[in-house]
Amino acid sequence: MPCIKSLLKESTSLLEISSDSASLDAEILLCQILKKERSFLRAWPDLELQSKQTNQFWSLIKKRQQGTPIAYITGNKEFWSRDFHVSPDVLIPRPDTELIIELSLKLIPDNKSIKVIDLGTGSGIIAITLAAERLKADISATDLCLAALSIAKLNARKHDINNIKFYQSNWFANVPPIKFNLIITNPPYIAEDDVHLTQGDIRFEPRSALCSGKQGLNDIIIIADTARNFLEPGGHLLIEHGYDQQHIVQSILKDYHYDFVQTATDLSGQPRVTYGQWNKL
Numbered sequence: 001m002p003c004i005k006s007l008l009k010e011s012t013s014l015l016e017i018s019s020d021s022a023s024l025d026a027e028i029l030l031c032q033i034l035k036k037e038r039s040f041l042r043a044w045p046d047l048e049l050q051s052k053q054t055n056q057f058w059s060l061i062k063k064r065q066q067g068t069p070i071a072y073i074t075g076n077k078e079f080w081s082r083d084f085h086v087s088p089d090v091l092i093p094r095p096d097t098e099l100i101i102e103l104s105l106k107l108i109p110d111n112k113s114i115k116v117i118d119l120g121t122g123s124g125i126i127a128i129t130l131a132a133e134r135l136k137a138d139i140s141a142t143d144l145c146l147a148a149l150s151i152a153k154l155n156a157r158k159h160d161i162n163n164i165k166f167y168q169s170n171w172f173a174n175v176p177p178i179k180f181n182l183i184i185t186n187p188p189y190i191a192e193d194d195v196h197l198t199q200g201d202i203r204f205e206p207r208s209a210l211c212s213g214k215q216g217l218n219d220i221i222i223i224a225d226t227a228r229n230f231l232e233p234g235g236h237l238l239i240e241h242g243y244d245q246q247h248i249v250q251s252i253l254k255d256y257h258y259d260f261v262q263t264a265t266d267l268s269g270q271p272r273v274t275y276g277q278w279n280k281l
């Protein structure tokens with residue numbers, strides 16, 4: 001019977017061709033089978049696996065060799081120190097998106113019940129994180145995809161979050177005519193012919209959540225335009241976008257008469273979130 005040490009060595013060697021994190025991938029997948037933490041692997045390297053467990057492990061390794069993202073194989077991904085369910089119906093949470101959480105928390109007081117909406121919520125990571133960090137906030141979340149909304153609702157239950165209203169909606173189409181203090185979105189922003197769509201994990205993610213026209217700007221333009229009808233005077237619109245879209249997204253917001261338009265950079269120093277304030281009556 002193969003032991004943990006030998007399985008990790010062999011699987012890491014196999015994954016090195018298709019993964020930049022072969023050793024980590026192998027450990028995560030073995031932990032998935034054993035239902036243990038990674039520290040267990042180091043504590044018991046000579047532990048032999050049952051044949052059923054070994055077969056299950058190699059099945060997962062094969063999926064990873066074929067390029068399937070780790071998050072879709074395990075069905076979960078960490079974001080803001082919380083574990084979220086994910087599926088191929090939603091984007092995989094990425095550290096870059098934590099920037100929009102940081103900016104939002106600065107705009108949401110601890111002790112006030114302000115209205116916030118997350119457009120295109122996907123797995124719900126933004127709405128749920130904000131709801132958990134700001135218990136008095138009145139939060140809404142939308143997604144056009146029913147399967148994605150199901151994942152978001154599952155994650156809300158998992159984290160015992162009750163202060164989110166979910167809407168199946170194409171952006172604001174089915175949102176009640178109320179005013180929000182903060183509108184947040186991580187919309188599709190990749191050009192439909194972008195070469196990155198054929199590379200890495202992104203190949204397996206839902207195209208509708210990634211692509212938005214020839215320049216990747218169609219949905220950003222729609223949101224920037226329509227959000228004006230849903231913002232309280234003094235409210236903010238925050239848009240996550242591609243690393244090379246800073247200037248065009250700033251121009252879009254300025255063209256629609258948002259004030260104090262600026263862009264924040266993510267952990268790698270790339271322009272990632274552009275935001276502005278709506279001050280018109």
